[in-house]
């Protein structure tokens with residue numbers, strides 16, 4: 001066949017893939033040469049051992065040690081946990097399980113995480129948008145969508161905004177969609193504010209799904225391991241849709257180590273360090289003339305708004321030319337001229353500050369600023 005695209009689903013031919021930080025900027029395994037502050041990863045890895053004794057065998061569908069360790073850590077029953085290939089797979093599973101292709105819709109609250117819409121588009125589900133107002137849920141507008149959507153995605157703390165959604169609002173949304181939709185609360189960053197998790201609502205609400213990941217606070221983005229927490233009826237359904245051997249044995253091995261008491265102790269230390277660095281960089285951003293807004297953050301990144309488009313470009317490009325990579329979020333709804341910095345190490349953030357201190361004195365910046 002000359003043109004294979006004629007054979008493919010037209011919407012896949014037309015679709016623009018998710019512009020992940022790593023697709024925009026490949027690491028090629030040589031991460032040391034640049035400063036990576038664009039994907040909300042942790043700045044340094046832990047040390048793990050891999051057991052390859054049974055690598056000739058297929059892994060268990062849901063490795064016991066792993067599920068038990070996550071249950072212990074999260075306080076959620078083992079029956080209510082599904083281990084997935086990252087939280088991203090949880091997003092995809094919920095959409096494939098609850099949305100009929102070309103009939104049903106998901107609901108998102110932009111500005112928000114890009115994969116909800118990408119997964120929906122991939123599957124042939126429509127996307128209804130109810131934008132945040134002042135970084136919080138628009139309950140009145142959400143209410144109008146009852147009966148029109150099958151899955152509602154809430155992100156708390158939000159990416160790329162950084163703040164928590166009000167817990168009362170989350171409860172209101174779960175209740176208003178109780179008979180008509182699954183409400184997913186994406187808690188990819190909840191380790192940075194664990195007391196605000198919605199996990200304690202799971203026993204009360206059968207339409208609630210919570211997404212978790214080891215990619216952020218646990219410093220295991222390369223592992224591709226996440227967890228979907230929900231009522232057993234939902235877990236049973238998702239288990240029919242997921243691949244037969246979703247969690248490779250070495251992944252389960254490492255993930256179980258990070259969830260051990262000593263592993264969790266390291267995570268706690270990392271979260272404390274990140275919180276200190278976050279406070280420093282927020283204070284510093286507030287002092288910069290080119291920064292007109294710093295968003296509240298309960299996560300391991302901070303979003304800020306530049307005075308104008310040229311300044312935003314200059315800041316982004318200057319950092320990038322010095323090998324310091326941050327994320328441009330300015331294409332998102334309500335986020336004109338906004339950039340996002342992942343909270344790396346003190347050394348990495350100092351390099352960023354120094355680079356930006358030099359540009360504010362540069363001729364190019366003065367011309368832009370005037």
Ligand SMILES: *Cc1c(COP(=O)(O)O)cnc(C)c1O
Pocket residue numbers: 040085086087088089113155158159186188212213214215221224225226
């Ligand atoms: C990073 C991120 C994810 C994806 O996590 P993985 O486990 O790496 O797939 C999901 N949701 C949000 C909001 C994220 O920021």
